[in-house]
Amino acid sequence: MNAVWSVALITFKEGIKNRVIFGIFIIALLLFAATTTVTTLFMRDIVKVAVDLSLSTVSFAGLLTLLFIGVNLFGKDLDKRTIYMVISRPISRSEYLIGKFIGIVLLALSVVVFLGLLSIVPVIMSKRFYYYTEAKFDWWIYFIAVIYIFIKLAVVSSIITLFASFTSNSFIALVLSLVAYIIGQSTESVRELLVSQVEKIEVSPILSYMVEIAYYVFPNISAFDLKTQAAHGLSINPSYIIWTALYAVFYMTIALAIGTLAFRRREFP
Amino acid sequence: MAVISFDKLTKTYKTGFRKKKTALKDFSLDIREGEVFGFLGPNGAGKSTAIKILLNLIFPTAGKAEILGSDVGEKEIRRSVGYLPENPYFYDYLNPVELLSFAGRASNMDSLKIREKTESLLNTVGLWNERKRAIRSYSKGMVQRVGLALALIHDPKVVILDEPMTGLDPIGRKQVIDLILKLKSEGKTIFFSSHILEDIERICDRIGMLVNGQLRRVIDFKKEKLIKSLEDTFIEEVEKAGGLQQ
Numbered sequence A: 001m002n003a004v005w006s007v008a009l010i011t012f013k014e015g016i017k018n019r020v021i022f023g024i025f026i027i028a029l030l031l032f033a034a035t036t037t038v039t040t041l042f043m044r045d046i047v048k049v050a051v052d053l054s055l056s057t058v059s060f061a062g063l064l065t066l067l068f069i070g071v072n073l074f075g076k077d078l079d080k081r082t083i084y085m086v087i088s089r090p091i092s093r094s095e096y097l098i099g100k101f102i103g104i105v106l107l108a109l110s111v112v113v114f115l116g117l118l119s120i121v122p123v124i125m126s127k128r129f130y131y132y133t134e135a136k137f138d139w140w141i142y143f144i145a146v147i148y149i150f151i152k153l154a155v156v157s158s159i160i161t162l163f164a165s166f167t168s169n170s171f172i173a174l175v176l177s178l179v180a181y182i183i184g185q186s187t188e189s190v191r192e193l194l195v196s197q198v199e200k201i202e203v204s205p206i207l208s209y210m211v212e213i214a215y216y217v218f219p220n221i222s223a224f225d226l227k228t229q230a231a232h233g234l235s236i237n238p239s240y241i242i243w244t245a246l247y248a249v250f251y252m253t254i255a256l257a258i259g260t261l262a263f264r265r266r267e268f269p
Numbered sequence B: 001m002a003v004i005s006f007d008k009l010t011k012t013y014k015t016g017f018r019k020k021k022t023a024l025k026d027f028s029l030d031i032r033e034g035e036v037f038g039f040l041g042p043n044g045a046g047k048s049t050a051i052k053i054l055l056n057l058i059f060p061t062a063g064k065a066e067i068l069g070s071d072v073g074e075k076e077i078r079r080s081v082g083y084l085p086e087n088p089y090f091y092d093y094l095n096p097v098e099l100l101s102f103a104g105r106a107s108n109m110d111s112l113k114i115r116e117k118t119e120s121l122l123n124t125v126g127l128w129n130e131r132k133r134a135i136r137s138y139s140k141g142m143v144q145r146v147g148l149a150l151a152l153i154h155d156p157k158v159v160i161l162d163e164p165m166t167g168l169d170p171i172g173r174k175q176v177i178d179l180i181l182k183l184k185s186e187g188k189t190i191f192f193s194s195h196i197l198e199d200i201e202r203i204c205d206r207i208g209m210l211v212n213g214q215l216r217r218v219i220d221f222k223k224e225k226l227i228k229s230l231e232d233t234f235i236e237e238v239e240k241a242g243g244l245q246q
């Protein structure tokens, strides 16, 4: 555990001190400011718009952090051989990979906590503009949505870790992770479209088969998106919450298991 | 018992589609306890390849390597091994104190011991006053010094240094020589590669000369006085091996 934890800690430190994170925070602050300004322009649904935009900002900033810092934390280790100072210690390749993953997840956690708390400001501002009607809104659901943004980012981190376990190229890892994210965001709706057959479209069996495979291979990113519930103050089914969390744990376990298997045989010449 | 043993090691790199480069051929060598062993050879001879196999960074194509009687694949053995890579590169945004604290923790040291060792090592390598600065602002020689401190933080029995003198100024080189001699006096075993031949005879108990992946000669300075200078002996060995293969 010492080994894993020491790698996690040094990864987190190296990530949080990266200058890029300031850039990401500034973008997030600008988006929060824009949210506050934009919502005042709407005559109705101000709170909904504010909640939606605030949560999107937190999620977007987290994703930027993972893609531009998380991917690079692996990339530099493998390209520039900083990994030598790690695995020349009593640390196995698997412990390295898991430690790295945990460090990146901690990085995502700190971004979500910081921006999640900050995102309260634009939401409160919008509520003050909208004081004359009872807007349906619940802070509990809002914070559950924020937590699920974090869980989503943890799943994305496991995918980054998986890709890093077989490519040293940061750019390839970045592109693959982004593609996985984009596909993962749409598989559920595409699959539902095909399954429900409301449009009565002719679908070749090969296509529906491929969609089915994609649905299971790529993480179902949209499952973690509770923006709508938070914006409309809809209650969330507790079993949905639990199953989604279990799904995330299951997905991460599989991704890391495959990752460590691939990484155990990697050489660093 | 040999502290380090290379047993008929062969390492072949893939250099392209169906192209291969054999960096080590049937390489065997034993390093004894408490000795300082200089590992010499021209560029591309295979020195770093042999060292990386010792640290389990790459795997041998054939043969095996052991440290203190354990296969190099066993991670626990690396608790007793300190390693300085050639051209080391460390985390840009961290300072040496943070790096050393990572290295100490990874080797299971407690924080008090880490703090003590950090202070004494950073003083030894002359970086104590610069310890708060991130590595990215360091010069090449300063990075090399951080690497030396990292190799020694956990007080390893076996010290493996890949070109420890490269990139250092004359004062730095003298400090490394003094450091190696101090480690030897503490009973450590030191295995290092080098291109800098001056002082080698003074520091080393034995040297090995590697050319084109094969060990050409081992010289024990206690038993053998060199007739020619070390430099001439070195060139002669390379020529005897039929020059450098590319």
Ligand SMILES: Nc1ncnc2c1ncn2[C@@H]1O[C@H](COP(=O)(O)OP(=O)(O)OP(=O)(O)O)[C@@H](O)[C@H]1O
Pocket: A269, B013, B014, B015, B021, B022, B023, B041, B042, B043, B044, B045, B046, B047, B048, B049, B050, B086
């Ligand atoms: N990753 C690699 N892929 C292919 N060939 C490699 C790789 N690393 C080393 N080689 C080859 O293996 C041989 C030995 O390289 P090695 O780095 O071990 O030499 P060296 O003795 O350390 O040289 P130097 O004194 O220049 O550091 C060289 O011919 C080199 O080209």
Ligand SMILES: [Mg+2]
Pocket: B047, B048, B049, B086, B162
């Ligand atoms: Mg070398």
